[in-house]
Amino acid sequence: MTDHLWLHFARQSPGVSPPIITRGEGVTIFDDAGKSYLDGLSALFTVQVGHGRAELAQAAARQAETLAFFPLWGYATPPAIELSERLARYAPGDLNRVFFTSGGTEAVETAWKVAKQFFKLTGKPGKHKVISRAVAYHGTTQGALAITGLPKYKAPFEPVTPGGFRVPNTNFYRAPEPFDADAKAFGRWAADRIAEAIEFEGPDTVAAVFLEPVQNAGGSIPPPPGYFERVREICDHYDVLLVSDEVICAFGRIGSMFACTDFGYVPDMITCAKGMTSGYSPLGAMIASERLFEPFYGTDTMFAHGYTFGGHPVSTAVALANLDIFEREGLNDRVRQQSPALRATLEKLYDLPIVGDVRGEGYFFGIELVKDKSSKQTFDADEKRALLGRVSAGLFEAGLYCRTDDRGDSVIQLAPPLISGQAEFDTIEAIVRGVLTQESGAIA
Template sequence: MVMGGKSALQQSAERHLWMNFSQLGYYARGKKLPVMVRGEGCYVWDEHGKRYLDGLSSLFCVNIGHGRADVAQAGADQGKQLEYFPTWSAAHPPAIRLAERIASLAPGDLNRVFFTSGGSESVDSAIKLARQYHRVTGNALKTKIIARDIAYHGTTMGALALTGIDSIKEPFAPLLPGGIHVPNTSVYRLPPDRTADSLAEAVKRRIEIEGPDTVAAVILEPVQTAGGCYMPPPGYFARVREICDEHNVLMISDEVICAWGRLGEWFGCERFGYIPDIITTAKGLTSAYAPMGAVIARDAVAEPFLNGDTSFLHGFTFAGHPMSAAIALANIDVFEREDLLDHVRHNQDGFRAMLESLRDIPIVGDVRGTGYFHAVELVRDQDTKEPFSPEDQVSLLGYLSDELQERGLIFRADDRGGPVVQLAPPLIAGPAQFNEMEELLRPVLHKASELFPHAR
């Protein structure tokens, strides 16, 4: 029923549901909350029957696409057999099989899998694993973790300390000590005193300033999400790997988004040819058909916990939940059956070409990313890269969000660096969806370039 222009569900949500990262007052001022009721393939439908192209895999997670009844059924079937048992000093077949399957897909000797319920829990678990690993190997002072500016690593208090976005940290200070930040790889906006080659050296310098005997780990995403798909310059990860090895610092690859085909590989580190000590993941592990995350550790990191009586003193009730694990296995079956990694590798250039074609719009400054993970940065001046003023940036992103929602495109408007339109479609997307994205984006970006003063 629709009352006052808002449906019963919208009204109930406004009264009772605390939406994440949302200004609740926004809806009180008349904005309408989209209420999604159905999904199929690359599309979702709201309660009024309006169709949206899901250009973001919802939240970088529905990698196999929506509406796969067989994947949901795998969870239901497991629920009928054994709906739950912990993986605390016990186990069950779905968690065992999934751990073995993940180990078989992960690069190098990343063979040990610790399950969590999501990305932030994975990052918190990796922080604790890195600290306890160093403690049990005789380096108890190694507690600090180096992350990168503007990077998003999650919202739990540990993960938040590594997140490099001040605005979402400040309300919760004091944070866990030991989260330290170095420059990210925003090569589009390198300060004049910095070169792409110096970015890995900044990690080295920071370790040396802090004191190598106090640094436990460096955490990096293969492609940094926040700020808009910051790509690593050539050789960056190989050099960071060397620096970590020189200083007995663990390298954590935060692949909450970049694993599970997003970059055309099982794991994002494979796209750039490095092997981390720990991978943190979630999202595409189940394609979000159930909540689940994982920490994957190299044999050498697990080794001190295998002998004697040392336990990793950490765990979650829902870690390795049987229904989530069954769904993750069914999800991986879909990847293999439909060869989704190959599909991404074959179609990523078409996706990129569509975005590159938008450069004729005067406010399109940069197009960057890889695989099915791209960002378009908007600028006042294409030649000088002059950014919009902070006020214009807020209005511009607000305009784009409203217009594209109205036209039925789900994307992410990111404001942590410059204003960015971020797209990460389900891995089943192809030329038809890329064309549709362009048809939705082009007129809106054109209109935005008329509304917001720019240099041409």
């Protein structure tokens, strides 16, 4: 049945058919046999307002009837204009210039190219390198892949675009001594590794630092107190651009339209996608400060970059309708109010010997699984692969769609739609508990 479909990030074998999802309604998805599952991942950190919102489909249809497509290559369309104004209003500081893409990877690719050309135009042509964190995912195109801190994702495609360098991430559960008892000191240490990397590579060669507000790969890793304040100081000192990669974290996932606001920093660029349309149509964006846009404005200089479907009229119309739902239903306030309850519900799982850490922010959490709780011993590669395979299958069979992540240590990731509440939290906890109780018995 699926013989001609090449799946993304999936191993495929003859005679093995993947689950086929046919319908969504609210926080629930259904397969082709009619079985229902709680969507504990918002499809892919994307369906913020839930499935089956007729008004978003209707917004797409209305726009398609009026103007189905026209590119932004030297032209503009009304929904792209309106959405750019709205995003600029939501963004912090003077991040007022919106470059639309088709998705998140393209937004990251765009940001790096902006950084390179900006410094060429402002008399610092050697600044082209980027720094990101270990185990961080920033996309799959050759440029974005160079920023991604996951060696196994790059190995099949090397050599990738040169210029990407890594620093430690902010997983406090795995903090080295003597910082494992003081989150603020650990945050300062982790931020200072960025300054160290800039010095080592040469400040005249480093263009940008790419950081997610809460790092996805490795399991929903939040920033320690003071981390981003120190990173901002470092970037300002070395004239390095700070890019807040919010492809996952924007649009209410952490509690504000842009998560940099939640953590009190103003970046030079924001990359975003996913929740902008709640996945009802593909769309991404790079949002830049006035400082970065200035060399491209009122001159003969062109940013020679673009995408056919970037800022697609249907997608931008859907995004506007999606953001109307955010405002009408107060979804950001809902996340801020309900997040402590989600955390507390998941933390009940600490009584299981396999659960080492529960971490995250907003509606974006990870549960790290360990072999030995007292020593925080993790699983070796073979054990991890087998464990997460069983856990993933068990959770799905029990009626929960979420994600197991092996890109760092062993993690279950949870990011329910923003319309979820205590009933959904309890269901998630009960299903995860049932599956992990079996695994705890197996490793005891």
